[in-house]
Amino acid sequence: xxxxxxxxxxxRFIILFLGVFIFLYYFNLFFIGITxxxxxxxxxxxxxxxxxxxxxFILISFSAKILEWMGYQIIVSEFTLHALNxxxxxxxYSCLGFGVMSFFxxxxxAWPYKSLKNKLLxxxxxxxxxxxxxxxxxxxxxxxxxxxFFRGSIDHHTLFNTILYTILLILMLFWINNKNKxxxxx
Numbered sequence: 014x015x016x017x018x019x020x021x022x023x024x025r026f027i028i029l030f031l032g033v034f035i036f037l038y039y040f041n042l043f044f045i046g047i048t049x050x051x052x053x054x055x056x057x058x059x060x061x062x063x064x065x066x067x068x069x070f071i072l073i074s075f076s077a078k079i080l081e082w083m084g085y086q087i088i089v090s091e092f093t094l095h096a097l098n099x100x101x102x103x104x105x106y107s108c109l110g111f112g113v114m115s116f117f118x119x120x121x122x123a124w125p126y127k128s129l130k131n132k133l134l135x136x137x138x139x140x141x142x143x144x145x146x147x148x149x150x151x152x153x154x155x156x157x158x159x160x161x162f163f164r165g166s167i168d169h170h171t172l173f174n175t176i177l178y179t180i181l182l183i184l185m186l187f188w189i190n191n192k193n194k195x196x197x198x199x
Contacts, residue, residue, distance in 0.1 A: 022125040034119035041065070041111040065111075066091075069104055072144065076151040085156075094155055102154045107170060110147050110177075114140055117181060124189065135188055142184065146177055 018024035048059040048066070059066075073094050077087045086097035095101030102108070117139050121132050150173045 026123045026125050029123035030119050032119075033122050034115055037115035037118060038112060041115065045106055065106070065109065068109055068144075072109070072148055072151060073104055075148050076155070079148070079152055080155065094151060096155050100155050100157070102151055104151070108147070108151075110143055113174070113177060113181070114143055117143065117185075120185065121188075126189070139181070139184060143177065143181070146173075146180065 019028065044058070045065055047053050047055050048063045050059075069092070073089050076094055077089050080087050080094075080096055085099060088095045088097065088101075092105070093101060093103050118136055121127075121136050121139065124132070127135075150169070154169055
């Protein structure tokens with residue numbers, strides 16, 4: 014590796030961003046593979062440490078509870094969310110947002126001009142925003158996608174990702190441009 018490139022903030026950012034993104038993204042894919050029955054299946058990881066199954070459960074449960082508060086009768090399973098006589102969604106791995114969460118986390122970790130404390134506060138905030146938007150998407154798909162004029166002309170993942178990345182870009186630009194105010198010392 015060229016140390017001159019690494020010693021420049023831009024070079025370090027590119028290397029860290031790509032390294033962290035690739036690690037997070039492919040670790041999640043690996044974990045999905047190892048907790049899915051098949052070739053390299055680990056029953057221990059599947060039964061005791063399956064954060065992917067946990068995230069799916071949380072997203073479906075929150076979406077279902079909000080729809081119930083809105084007056085809909087809801088039917089859920091491990092992979093589905095349905096509002097009686099309205100519509101539903103099958104929550105597959107690509108619906109969970111691991112790619113966008115990996116991108117966001119890698120960007121924040123690699124950004125050279127913010128403190129570690131600032132990064133550790135902003136990452137959870139961004140992940141909460143991502144999953145709040147994901148829950149909103151689940152609810153909107155359940156209620157409106159069946160009759161939407163977008164259906165058939167655009168994939169809802171593409172539509173959601175466009176909206177989500179736009180919101181994340183605005184959020185990240187705000188974070189990048191927000192100068193930490195110096196504390197007043199008496």
